[in-house]
Amino acid sequence: MRYSTPLSYNPIDVARITEVLNRYEGIHHNQIVTDFESAIGKVTGSIHAVALNSGTAAIHLALKVLGIGVGDYVLAPSFTYIATINPILYLGAHPVLIDSETTTWNMDPHLVEEALEVLKKEGKRPKAMVVVHTYGMPSQLNQLLAIARKEGISVVEDAAESLGSTYQRKMVGTFGDVGIFSFNNNKVVTTYGGGILLTERPELAEKARFLATQSRENLPYYHHSEVGYNYAMGPLNAAQGLSQLIDLQDNVTKRRLIFERYRIKLEGYVHGQQCELPDMYSNRWFSCFLFKDEATKGKIANVLGSRGIETRPLWNPMHRQPLLINARYFGSREAELLFNRGLCLPSGHNLTEDKIDEIVQVITQ
Numbered sequence: 033m034r035y036s037t038p039l040s041y042n043p044i045d046v047a048r049i050t051e052v053l054n055r056y057e058g059i060h061h062n063q064i065v066t067d068f069e070s071a072i073g074k075v076t077g078s079i080h081a082v083a084l085n086s087g088t089a090a091i092h093l094a095l096k097v098l099g100i101g102v103g104d105y106v107l108a109p110s111f112t113y114i115a116t117i118n119p120i121l122y123l124g125a126h127p128v129l130i131d132s133e134t135t136t137w138n139m140d141p142h143l144v145e146e147a148l149e150v151l152k153k154e155g156k157r158p159k160a161m162v163v164v165h166t167y168g169m170p171s172q173l174n175q176l177l178a179i180a181r182k183e184g185i186s187v188v189e190d191a192a193e194s195l196g197s198t199y200q201r202k203m204v205g206t207f208g209d210v211g212i213f214s215f216n217n218n219k220v221v222t223t224y225g226g227g228i229l230l231t232e233r234p235e236l237a238e239k240a241r242f243l244a245t246q247s248r249e250n251l252p253y254y255h256h257s258e259v260g261y262n263y264a265m266g267p268l269n270a271a272q273g274l275s276q277l278i279d280l281q282d283n284v285t286k287r288r289l290i291f292e293r294y295r296i297k298l299e300g301y302v303h304g305q306q307c308e309l310p311d312m313y314s315n316r317w318f319s320c321f322l323f324k325d326e327a328t329k330g331k332i333a334n335v336l337g338s339r340g341i342e343t344r345p346l347w348n349p350m351h352r353q354p355l356l357i358n359a360r361y362f363g364s365r366e367a368e369l370l371f372n373r374g375l376c377l378p379s380g381h382n383l384t385e386d387k388i389d390e391i392v393q394v395i396t397q
């Protein structure tokens with residue numbers, strides 16, 4: 033079904049992309065990708081950036097360059113999109129799924145500690161932790177990073193949804209050993225398909241770039257000693273990214289205002305939302321709310337849908353997925369409560385105040 037009010041939609045701005053492309057006439061197209069990498073590096077304060085063709089590819093390479101392989105254990109939230117977990121499976125590693133805390137809905141640091149203790153008793157030591165800032169809301173990074181440091185665990189930040197979010201005034205995606213963003217169609221900045229890998233460590237960036245381009249060695253002929261991937265970002269995608277990146281803060285401000293308008297107008301009708309703790313600033317990629325119960329949530333989704341207004345249920349937790357039936361899970365089913373009672377409401381930065389008010393009216397009638 034095509035919705036007249038989609039969840040989050042970036043219309044193509046032909047004039048803007050054309051303007052960017054015109055600037056590169058006569059210049060090798062690889063320069064567009066390099067410039068996009070520099071622009072993201074500048075915006076995020078990151079030293080090395082490798083532009084790729086999806087956020088999923090970026091997570092795959094992030095784990096790979098950190099040495100994750102067959103049989104390794106990787107901690108990750110249960111309350112996330114499958115693209116956080118699939119790359120762990122690509123590598124033959126075992127995801128260890130951690131439940132959410134109730135404030136940010138991200139991975140609960142206490143449960144991470146509990147999981148590590150239990151696994152230690154079994155002689156198992158996770159090698160990496162994937163930290164997700166879900167719906168743009170920063171995770172409790174101080175606590176998670178302290179645990180990782182103490183235990184010698186590598187950290188991948190899956191910041192796919194959170195370009196423009198900050199923690200202690202620093203862009204999320206720049207705290208882990210490697211961070212990634214997605215630029216798929218519904219993001220705050222889109223390339224209409226794409227991702228990027230960020231790191232401060234030159235050797236990791238170099239290795240990721242090598243793997244992303246079929247692991248072709250630097251010789252005058254084709255020479256390959258290890259499996260590679262075709263993961264590099266294309267120049268047209270990078271041009272689109274450059275054309276929209278200047279709007280980043282504007283788009284974040286608009287999304288935060290959308291969330292605030294819903295929050296204020298839905299007071300009394302909703303039973304919870306993601307909250308920023310001190311030092312957190314969310315890009316509010318999606319405005320998500322909990323309703324009284326599952327039936328109320330379903331009814332609201334149906335009525336809005338019948339009016340052409342798209343909603344999405346919150347993530348169906350990973351520990352409930354048939355694919356992950358054998359994965360370890362630590363928690364008390366908070367993520368299940370979020371799934372049962374929560375909805376993402378239209379959140380695109382182009383959403384008008386009138387449309388928000390119409391959505392609120394449908395919910396509260």
Ligand SMILES: Cc1ncc(COP(=O)(O)O)c(C=O)c1O
Binds near residue numbers: 112115
């Ligand atoms: C949390 C999370 N991780 C990873 C991804 C994967 O990004 P992509 O769609 O660019 O592969 C997404 C995509 O939206 C996501 O939401």
